[in-house]
Amino acid sequence: MSGDRGRRTARVATAVAVPFGLVGAATTVARSLPEDASGLPSDTWVMITSFSDYGLLSYAVAGVAAVVGIAARRRPATLAVGGLVLALAAVHASWLLPRFAGRGLDASGALAGRPAAAGDPGFRLLSLNMELGHADPAAVTDAAAAADVVVLTEATKPTVSTLAAGAFGARFPHRTPNTLPWSGAAGTAVFSRYPLTDVRALPGLVHQTWAVTVRLPDADPVTVVGVHPARPYLGGHDWLGEQQRLRELVPPGERVVVAGDFNAVDSHRPIRALRAAGYRSSTELAAAGWQPTYPADRAFPPLLEIDHVLLAPGLTATASRAVPVRGTDHRGVLATLTTAARA
Incomplete structure (x- = not known):
């Protein structure tokens, strides 16, 4: 030149x-x-x-x-x-990189997640924010057709009653108590094909938080926590406290799933703190790449990955994908989970 x-x-x-x-x-x-x-x-x-x-x-x-x-x-x-x-x-x-590498990486860059154990058929979990209960019940039923456990946030009594009266209710006969609000964002519900035990509401967050034990037919029980910490507001100061209380509420254990709308992306410190405690997202464990979930009702594609399925070290994910659902501004997350091989 x-x-x-x-x-x-x-x-x-x-x-x-x-x-x-x-x-x-x-x-x-x-x-x-x-x-x-x-x-x-x-x-x-x-x-x-x-x-x-x-x-x-x-x-x-x-x-x-x-x-x-x-x-x-x-x-x-x-x-x-x-x-x-x-x-x-x-x-x-x-x-x-962890979103694309598979099994997740620890701070040193080494593979942190454990591969799936042999002999465990696993189960599928769907997490979905219903946007103030506006999600179309038929679309929710279709999205959950392959799931074994469903975590719904921003669930309302009318929408969940409609779901329970149809094919969704027939597939998921076990659920958390119907203490949902008639409207608004505070409601959270967990549904399961399999029996639930040790069902308890966890206090301290603005929105409902449920912890349940799912009695899987062919594997050890799994604790599922449905969460929805409050979103950040312009000029506000409450988001960080909500996230810190969520971290304190997460029960210890090797077989724990924390799923829902976290109102936080992977790069936010509270998600990084959960990673430091041993949790990994289904997205990175399954090497599913970038799976943004919000906002899902605009003329442009979703921009932020704020809905997560996080797994304790005793579990891993073999598949994870974002699922569009009509009527809500979030995509759901459908993940296939199974026991992780012993280290």
Whole structure:
């Protein structure tokens, strides 16, 4: 490339790489800061950092521009910008890698989840936010047709009564008590094909939280916790306290599933704290990739993965996918779960 043309190309490439690299770097830094350390109301900061994963797109643009600039003219400044962008992009990408690697990664990058044990047929769990009870009962029934256990959040008494009176109720004869509200977001319900024992409401959160023991026919019992901590609000400060109380409510054990609308993405610290405690999402254990679930009722695809099925170390997932359901602004998560092989 000629000198003048090379200089022009390098300048244009740098002009693109620098701002996009700065946007990417801002998302990397934002992910690293505690929710209450930004100077903004903690809920507001949480809402902003919900999109931190998208920083990788900024790095991609900056990285391509940096490579073009380096190819056009290998000046120290161009090399420095390109090297910094690629290094930060690698760090950011490493945070997203577990969704695609399968079985999950621990802090050192080693495989953390255990493979499935032989001889356990497993069971399927569907988690779905019903958007104030507006989800179409027929669509919910169809989505749950292959499930053995269903966790419904934002469930209301009218919608659940309709479900219980039809094919859904016939498939899932066992359920948590019908203490659901007539309207609103506070209701949570757990349904099962198999008997439930040790059914208990867990106090402390704005929305209902249920813990049950599912008596599987061909495997040891599993504890399922249906959760829905409150969403963040612009200018609010309550989200972090809700998430901390949720962490305290999660019962100990090797065979525990925590499922529902967490109102948090993988990069938020409360989800990372559950990971540090040994929990892994069905998405990463099954190497299902990125499975955003919200908002699901817009002209554009869902952007945020805030609905999760998290598994204690004694369980693993062999499949996980997002399921569209008519009438709600969330996709459900349908996961196939089974016993993890002994370490």
